[in-house]
Amino acid sequence: VNGSRLPDAVVLGDEVALSRTALAQALLQAGVRRVAEAGDVAQAHALVRRTRPDVVLVSESLSGGGVSTFCAQHAGREPVLVLSPTTEHASLLGALTAGAQGYLGRDEPLSALLAALQALHRGEAVVPRRMLGGLLHDLVQQRRRADEETSRVDALSRREREVLELLAEGMGQVEIAAVLVISPQTARTHIQNVISKLGVHSRVEAVALAREHVSGRAS
């Protein structure tokens, strides 16, 4: 929608005066019309509310709680681009799960920052290309694990699934036996089969896995 235009207005949160002022000046020089500077999370929020920027640019370690705190309290729709001193997988994941739409290392040139701001302004997400592999790997692993767990739950017999549901309600072996009208010994056998089929070590783990599986389906 916005083509390759730079955003008109940016809120820039950076706790280090030199990099904040140097960045602000460089952005203005590059054609951003308004740059509002904030030294901590609270200031950044206040400026976002007041100036309604097109993009928010925040330092990963912004004083007052960093990116995670900033994003948790960021109610607006303005996309957030995180500037990180080092590009590491964990810090990228942290920024994205906090709700940021973009992530850029400070070891990138100014041209990369300008390109990232344009992309965010167009509504795109920005992740360093060389970090995409790791990110995809993570997602694929997560998905595989979820699929595997799903297939293990699917492998349970109808009776075993009933037992698992009752376990999830917090019932013990005697109560389950009463509800299903079976002997406590049979209930015990069912529970043991559930545990071994799910590949877990305890009733608690079995219930936890079942909950994840159920909520995973619901979402």
Place this chain on the structure above:
Amino acid sequence: MRGTADRPLDVVVHDRSLLLTDCLVAAFTRAGLTAASSTEAERAPAVLLLDPQARGASDVSARLAATQTRILLLGAPPSSAAEVVGRDQPVAVVVQAVRRALTGRAARPAPPSTGALTRREQQVLTLVSRGARNDDVSATLGISSHTVRTHVQNVLAKLEQPSRHAAVAYAHRHGLLDDVASSP
């Protein structure tokens, strides 16, 4: 890098962050200086703005060791040996520091000879800088408050400062404060 063919290079920037390096080069260029990052620079500049913790910092400074290049350290802990500009300063202050270095004046004016203050005067000044009143200084050093007043007056005279407050600020700028006296 602009104008390098016909103009000498004023300043080369080498920071751990390429983003900040680029922004600083842009700021210097805007201020009318010829500036480049260390990777682009082809010859020795008049001033090197160096982050000592950047990768390759020692290589860059070693390469320029035999030249006339003056080194300004970026964000290093203050040391009497080097000229330092802090990261807690806005970019305009850094541009000014580089300009001063270019015109031959140190970013920090040279401090008066350390012999100017006696050891006792240094101790008194250090205590004063921590907010001690004459009574406190007198109690700490075990001298009369009249003597303390004399010491303070001598310090103001030697540093050519109009007030205790001004003397303390001056001492901070020039690293005149005594670490020994700070221990309780």
